[in-house]
Amino acid sequence: xxxxxxKAVTPVVLERDAGPLxxxxxxxxxxxxxxxxxxxxxxxxxxxxxxxVFDGHGGGxxxxxxxxxxxxxxxxxxxxxxNEAVKSLMLRLDQEFLDTQQPSGSTGTFxxxxxxxxxxxxxxxxxxxxxxxRVLLGRADGSIVEGPGxxxxxxxxxxxxxxxxxxxxYRTGGTVETIMGVARVNGDLAVSRAFGxxxxxxxxxxxQEDHPxxxxxxxxxxxxxxxxxxxxxxxxxxxGNFPNAEVVQLAAEQLKTAEPAEAxxxxxxxxxxxxxxxxxxxxxxxxxxxxxxxxKKKELLPAPFLAPTHAGYRKAxxxxxxxxxxxxxxxVEQRYHAAKKAWEAAGRGKKRKDASESPxxxxxxxxxxxxxxxxxDLFGEGPPENFAEGSPESVVWFKGWLDGLAVEPTLDPSxxxxxxxxxxxxxxPEMLAMAQAQGWVGQNSxxxxxxxxxxxxxxxxxxxxxxxxxxxxxxxxxDTGRVLQDDPSDGTAQVRFRGAISAEVWLPVSCLSExxxxxxxxxxxxxxxxxxxxxxxxxxxxxxxxxxxxEELAGQMGLALEEDANDGTTRVRFPGLRVEAWLPTSVLxxxxxxDDDLEDDSDDxxxxxxxxxxxxxxxxxxxxxxxxxxxxxxETLKWEDALAGLCDQQGEVIKDDEADGSSCVRFxxxxxxxxxxxxxxxxxxxxxxxxxxxxEDGGNGSKRQKTS
Numbered sequence: 001x002x003x004x005x006x007k008a009v010t011p012v013v014l015e016r017d018a019g020p021l022x023x024x025x026x027x028x029x030x031x032x033x034x035x036x037x038x039x040x041x042x043x044x045x046x047x048x049x050x051x052x053v054f055d056g057h058g059g060g061x062x063x064x065x066x067x068x069x070x071x072x073x074x075x076x077x078x079x080x081x082x083n084e085a086v087k088s089l090m091l092r093l094d095q096e097f098l099d100t101q102q103p104s105g106s107t108g109t110f111x112x113x114x115x116x117x118x119x120x121x122x123x124x125x126x127x128x129x130x131x132x133x134r135v136l137l138g139r140a141d142g143s144i145v146e147g148p149g150x151x152x153x154x155x156x157x158x159x160x161x162x163x164x165x166x167x168x169x170y171r172t173g174g175t176v177e178t179i180m181g182v183a184r185v186n187g188d189l190a191v192s193r194a195f196g197x198x199x200x201x202x203x204x205x206x207x208q209e210d211h212p213x214x215x216x217x218x219x220x221x222x223x224x225x226x227x228x229x230x231x232x233x234x235x236x237x238x239x240g241n242f243p244n245a246e247v248v249q250l251a252a253e254q255l256k257t258a259e260p261a262e263a264x265x266x267x268x269x270x271x272x273x274x275x276x277x278x279x280x281x282x283x284x285x286x287x288x289x290x291x292x293x294x295x296k297k298k299e300l301l302p303a304p305f306l307a308p309t310h311a312g313y314r315k316a317x318x319x320x321x322x323x324x325x326x327x328x329x330x331x332v333e334q335r336y337h338a339a340k341k342a343w344e345a346a347g348r349g350k351k352r353k354d355a356s357e358s359p360x361x362x363x364x365x366x367x368x369x370x371x372x373x374x375x376x377d378l379f380g381e382g383p384p385e386n387f388a389e390g391s392p393e394s395v396v397w398f399k400g401w402l403d404g405l406a407v408e409p410t411l412d413p414s415x416x417x418x419x420x421x422x423x424x425x426x427x428x429p430e431m432l433a434m435a436q437a438q439g440w441v442g443q444n445s446x447x448x449x450x451x452x453x454x455x456x457x458x459x460x461x462x463x464x465x466x467x468x469x470x471x472x473x474x475x476x477x478x479d480t481g482r483v484l485q486d487d488p489s490d491g492t493a494q495v496r497f498r499g500a501i502s503a504e505v506w507l508p509v510s511c512l513s514e515x516x517x518x519x520x521x522x523x524x525x526x527x528x529x530x531x532x533x534x535x536x537x538x539x540x541x542x543x544x545x546x547x548x549x550x551e552e553l554a555g556q557m558g559l560a561l562e563e564d565a566n567d568g569t570t571r572v573r574f575p576g577l578r579v580e581a582w583l584p585t586s587v588l589x590x591x592x593x594x595d596d597d598l599e600d601d602s603d604d605x606x607x608x609x610x611x612x613x614x615x616x617x618x619x620x621x622x623x624x625x626x627x628x629x630x631x632x633x634x635e636t637l638k639w640e641d642a643l644a645g646l647c648d649q650q651g652e653v654i655k656d657d658e659a660d661g662s663s664c665v666r667f668x669x670x671x672x673x674x675x676x677x678x679x680x681x682x683x684x685x686x687x688x689x690x691x692x693x694x695x696e697d698g699g700n701g702s703k704r705q706k707t708s
């Protein structure tokens with residue numbers, strides 16, 4: 001995740017606060033990320049406190065927004081009465097951020113803390129979680145108070161491969177894809193609950209929280225002793241090999257001699273040592289009052305400045321210093337003097353010598369001392385000795401030193417054209433990894449694929465409603481290319497070829513085999529079982545729900561595109577019906593390879609050439625009230641409560657029945673529903689479905705019709 005930086009950015013920002021009920025310490029470290037995207041909230045009132053850590057992704061806009069608005073809301077109002085009130089607040093703030101149309105998202109983990117009352121001796125905790133940051137509870141002896149959550153924590157990580165989360169994602173129109181061993185919502189996001197992330201909140205509903213990525217918090221109430229301590233950590237703390245119990249143990253050891261902020265810093269530093277490649281945030285809350293610290297409320301612990309000529313490194317280092325209200329030259333000046341003192345404390349004196357001249361005459365210099373030598377050598381002779389540490393003259397000297405370095409410019413993919421970006425990523429694996437981590441390109445972009453033989457590719461393209469076979473494509477059959485982008489909505493990918501043929505072509509994903517996947521079977525023709533067997537299999541599947549519109553698929557023949565052995569399903573395309581759906585593998589009977597033309601056994605009038613078929617048109621289904629009323633008045637259709645989840649959603653009309661004035665609408669999750677035609681509202685810009693965005697690639701397999 002951090003290949004964009006040559007070295008980890010390790011300055012730590014400490015923050016301290018105290019009041020009559022609590023003592024709080026926080027530490028933040030940028031680590032290997034190109035920028036720090038975490039935020040936090042500390043609110044201490046006369047009779048309660050609120051503490052939260054918000055871990056941003058895809059940018060820091062969302063976490064900063066949520067932290068700011070929560071501080072505003074909770075600072076002026078009494079503690080929310082119950083969990084429902086907290087949920088309502090989180091939903092409202094999420095919608096506010098979505099309305100700004102800014103990118104990024106953020107997880108959030110938080111706790112309302114109430115002191116003992118009415119003679120009780122227990123502290124009360126109301127813990128909430130949205131995503132995969134964690135709340136932990138520790139005892140003074142270093143043991144963890146085991147909770148019901150992930151790794152004995154008080155919270156459960158909301159990951160797409162969690163069974164409850166997976167079911168919710170599919171129910172709301174999303175998918176779960178495992179990419180490089182990581183389960184991702186819609187093949188993209190590795191967390192299933194978060195603020196923001198607008199692209200993953202377009203399906204599902206009608207409730208705001210019913211989307212593939214939901215902001216609905218999961219709550220748990222606890223009570224604990226006043227001698228215990230609370231920890232809130234971002235997922236970067238646990239990303240490496242650092243179990244929750246060890247996190248608590250280290251914090252308890254540090255708290256014996258250090259304040260909460262310093263103990264939090266030790267946790268962040270240990271997490272980095274254990275292999276974390278993410279931003280690092282740790283907050284520790286003690287359930288006892290304290291005096292305001294004589295130290296600064298915010299303090300920078302400067303760290304080695306190891307890549308002074310790398311623009312991205314300098315920017316991240318400067319931004320971390322800025323969180324403690326220190327500029328870059330001040331931070332570097334502080335670090336120089338700290339390193340110089342450490343060098344002198346190691347018995348090396350004021351002048352640096354070669355390793356062979358070390359006082360103990362050893363052949364090998366201590367690694368820590370060698371690192372100090374290398375770091376101090378960056379500054380040459382350093383500032384004049386008569387410049388006092390921290391003086392304006394000393395800071396100005398370091399500003400001049402920084403300004404005099406030849407800084408290597410860094411390319412910013414966010415400001416490049418897509419063609420420029422793809423050219424760069426094809427040449428630079430490290431930049432590709434960074435672009436994927438930041439969401440500039442998909443996780444699977446630039447993977448190497450091999451095109452299937454013509455006997456497989458041609459029928460697959462001819463059966464696809466958005467692709468057209470061109471005899472020139474024979475030249476790329478069996479050739480190897482790089483995937484520029486995927487379109488999960490219709491199972492296609494844009495592939496770049498560089499060789500005898502240089503082109504960018506849209507092709508069916510089913511006809512592309514990745515490196516190490518040469519044994520992938522060719523596209524197969526399959527037939528769906530009888531209605532009775534089909535319905536029984538769907539109703540017995542843990543991730544599927546039977547819909548009456550599925551009846552149309554019973555007995556039909558289609559093309560099996562891919563199989564998911566994890567849940568026993570197969571993705572099948574039915575060219576005659578212009579439908580694609582995931583079905584239980586057990587209901588599919590193989591009818592042979594896809595080398596021959598797929599025969600259409602449906603009763604539809606599909607004798608016309610596919611090129612002359614009516615294009616799909618996008619429509620909006622109105623409110624549940626209107627749909628229910630129209631269906632109850634229709635001669636052949638009837639209302640079902642399950643249809644409420646499709647109301648106020650967009651879909652595509654794939655077939656009309658003029659005889660009874662109804663249309664078959666396909667939704668993004670492949671659900672098919674017959675609805676009164678007059679009820680459907682045309683989406684703006686759609687004229688009989690013919691105003692889709694035209695994409696072209698010089699005639700080589702271009703998508704003829706790709707609606708926005």
